[in-house]
Amino acid sequence: MTIDAAELRRRTAQLLAAHPPATTDRLEFLKARFDAGLAWVHYPEGLGGLGVPRSLQAVVDAELEAAGAPDNDSRRNGIGLGMAAPTILKYGTEEQKQRFLRPLWVGEEVWCQLFSEPGAGSDLAALGTRAVREGDDWVVNGQKVWTSGAHNSRWAILIARTDPDVPKHAGITYFLCDMTDPGVEVRPLRQITGEAEFNEVFLTDVRIPDSCRLGEVGDGWRVAQTTLNNERVAIGGMRLPREGGMIGPVSKTWRERPELRTHDLHQRLLKLWVDTEVSRLTAERLRQQLVAGQPGPEGAGMKLAFARLNQEISGLEVELRGEEGLLYDDWTMRRPELVDFVGRDAGYRYLRSKGNSIEGGTTEVLLNIVAERVLGLPSEPRTDKDVAWKDLAR
Ligand SMILES: Cc1cc2nc3c(=O)[nH]c(=O)nc-3n(C[C@H](O)[C@H](O)[C@H](O)COP(=O)(O)OP(=O)(O)OC[C@H]3O[C@@H](n4cnc5c(N)ncnc54)[C@H](O)[C@@H]3O)c2cc1C
Numbered sequence: 079m080t081i082d083a084a085e086l087r088r089r090t091a092q093l094l095a096a097h098p099p100a101t102t103d104r105l106e107f108l109k110a111r112f113d114a115g116l117a118w119v120h121y122p123e124g125l126g127g128l129g130v131p132r133s134l135q136a137v138v139d140a141e142l143e144a145a146g147a148p149d150n151d152s153r154r155n156g157i158g159l160g161m162a163a164p165t166i167l168k169y170g171t172e173e174q175k176q177r178f179l180r181p182l183w184v185g186e187e188v189w190c191q192l193f194s195e196p197g198a199g200s201d202l203a204a205l206g207t208r209a210v211r212e213g214d215d216w217v218v219n220g221q222k223v224w225t226s227g228a229h230n231s232r233w234a235i236l237i238a239r240t241d242p243d244v245p246k247h248a249g250i251t252y253f254l255c256d257m258t259d260p261g262v263e264v265r266p267l268r269q270i271t272g273e274a275e276f277n278e279v280f281l282t283d284v285r286i287p288d289s290c291r292l293g294e295v296g297d298g299w300r301v302a303q304t305t306l307n308n309e310r311v312a313i314g315g316m317r318l319p320r321e322g323g324m325i326g327p328v329s330k331t332w333r334e335r336p337e338l339r340t341h342d343l344h345q346r347l348l349k350l351w352v353d354t355e356v357s358r359l360t361a362e363r364l365r366q367q368l369v370a371g372q373p374g375p376e377g378a379g380m381k382l383a384f385a386r387l388n389q390e391i392s393g394l395e396v397e398l399r400g401e402e403g404l405l406y407d408d409w410t411m412r413r414p415e416l417v418d419f420v421g422r423d424a425g426y427r428y429l430r431s432k433g434n435s436i437e438g439g440t441t442e443v444l445l446n447i448v449a450e451r452v453l454g455l456p457s458e459p460r461t462d463k464d465v466a467w468k469d470l471a472r
Contacts, residue, residue, distance in 0.1 A: 081130045083137045090116060090141040099147040108150055108184040111142075117150070117183045121167065125179050133366055150185050153416045157227065158182045158189030160312025162235045162254075165305045169252070169293040178233070178254065190231035191309075192222040192255060192279055193302070197472060199224075200443045202237075203246040203299060204470065207281060209238035209253065216240075216253065216291070218261075218284040226437075228264045228277040229413055231257050235305060236286075237298045242468040249467055250298035254290040261285070271429045272409035275417065306439065307373045313438045314380030315361040324388050324427060325354040326420055328395040338398050347398075350391050357383045375451040378444040385434035385441055388419075392427040399424055 079085075097110045111117055112126040116138045121127025142149070152159050159182065166178055181187040198205040207220025218238055228234070234255040241249035255262070261284035266274035293301040321329055332339065332347060361380055364373075396403035406425035419427050435441040449455040462470055 081128050081134075083134060086116070086119065086128075086130075086134055086137045087141055089114060090138050094142075094145050094147065099145060104148045105184060105186070107148055109180070111147075112180050112183055116142075118163075121179075125167070125175055126183050132368065150183060153418075155182065155185050155188045156312060156416070157191050157235075158187070158233075161191060161305045161308050162189040162233070164308045165235065165252075165301060166254075166292065168304050169301050173289070174254070174292065182233075187232040188227065188230050190225050190228045190234045190257070191305070192225055192228075192234045192236040192281075193305075194224045195221060196223050200440055202302070203250065204467070204472070205237060205239060205250070206472070207236075207238045208242075209240050209251060209286070211240070211288075212285075214288050215285045216251075216288065218253070218255070218281045218286055220281050222279040222281070224267065224276050224437075225264075225279045226276045227415070228257065228279050229266065230415055233257060234279075235292075237302050239467065240295055240298075243466050244296070245463055245465060246467045246470065247299045247463070248296060250302070251295050252292040252298035252301040253286050254292055255281075255284065255286055256290070259284045259286075266411070266413065268411055270432060271426060272406075273412045273414055275414055307375065307377050309438045310377035310381040310444070311364065311368070311373045313434075314382070314384035315364050315377060317362070317365065318358055320355065320358070322420075323354065323358075324391040324395075324419055324431070325351055327424070327427070328391055328398065331395065331398060338400070343394065343398055346394055350387065350394065353383075354387055354391070357387060375447050378439065378447045379452070381438055382441060382444050382448070385431075388427075388431040388434045392424070392431045395424045396428045403428075 093111060093114045093116060097107050099107060115123055115126065115128040117126035119127050119130050119135050119138060120132035122129050163179060163182055166174055170178070178187070182189060193202060195205050195207060207218065207222065209216040209218045218236070220238065225234075234257055236253045236255040237250050238253060239249050240251040243249070257264075261282045263280040263282070265278045265280070267276050267278055268274045269276065328347065329351065357380070360383075364376060364380060403424050405423075406429070407423070417430065419430065439447070446458060450457045
């Protein structure tokens with residue numbers, strides 16, 4: 079049967095009739111939506127979708143929004159939805175997909191990403207966290223860092239070294255790690271905004287059953303590429319209405335406070351407004367191109383633009399507001415569940431956007447990716463690619 083927009087509307091109406099949002103518990107509604115295949119329509123049947131083009135999601139979302147139905151508050155589980163889910167979909171066993179995707183999508187289980195380490199950020203493949211096989215389990219020891227949301231997370235995507243005797247990219251395996259394991263210790267890291275969105279995570283004799291390995295032993299680097307390519311699209315390519323991002327608050331101030339305007343600021347704001355719109359529409363096109371496929375290195379370009387624009391726009395906003403822009407009234411070490419650029423003040427936006435050119439791959443590293451994999455320019459010299467990880471200088 080062909081599932082087109084009309085059929086999706088019919089199925090959405092059926093869901094609403096069977097589970098009226100006004101009288102149905104939020105979680106129950108979300109589970110019923112998942113089971114009806116209306117959660118992420120491009121996912122396969124039985125896993126929250128119907129195997130139809132991703133662009134048709136908008137049809138379902140519009141009907142549900144008009145009916146006042148609850149959504150899954152996707153910003154609270156950005157790593158789960160944007161990165162863990164597509165990786166599980168691509169590499170997971172049937173059992174793993176059935177176990178993890180539903181609670182992830184409805185938001186019952188929030189996910190974090192245990193990738194970066196104190197000695198392995200841009201050079202992620204150099205990571206030293208060890209996983210050693212013991213019977214049906216893997217025993218994991220090591221330290222991760224900058225783990226966003228680890229304090230709220232039930233599960234983590236984790237990469238660890240399972241073979242130190244082969245070159246660094248070859249000896250890595252990908253796992254799904256239970257954050258409630260007694261060997262997982264989460265400590266806050268306070269950042270420039272005063273808050274602690276992220277953490278250091280210490281892993282001491284954490285036991286991960288082999289059934290929570292994602293992909294083959296030693297194939298973790300390839301599996302992680304799916305996560306990382308999706309991360310860049312999730313960070314830089316999110317769907318926004320016009321003026322929905324950083325440009326919104328500064329445009330509002332510009333309209334409401336004519337006394338702050340100068341000719342120079344006007345020219346800069348106009349240019350940034352146009353750049354933002356170009357970037358927003360390019361992200362839309364990228365999402366349409368992806369349909370149900372996996373993103374490639376093009377996502378790096380979106381993330382580069384996102385970081386540059388956020389930093390320039392928030393800088394302009396602070397300048398526009400003059401002394402007011404320098405005020406920052408809350409240095410409490412909070413543990414926010416999500417990053418909310420638009421709901422906070424100008425000082426927050428300015429400080430928080432500094433991290434945009436580091437998270438999800440630094441600007442320099444993403445430029446290398448675009449140069450090599452999009453433009454086909456010669457790659458950086460890699461002297462360590464044939465050396466066993468254990469023999470690398472660290
Ligand atoms: C807000 C935020 C949230 C984060 N959340 C997570 C998370 O949830 N999970 C997680 O695993 N990690 C997370 N990270 C970590 C992030 O992925 C790393 O910080 C990032 O990959 C850079 O690694 P690093 O900090 O070790 O810097 P380094 O790799 O040490 O880089 C230092 C500097 O050297 C430059 N550099 C390095 N290599 C090259 C090169 N080959 N060519 C040119 N320049 C180079 C970099 O661009 C940078 O300027 C987060 C970071 C931030 C800021």
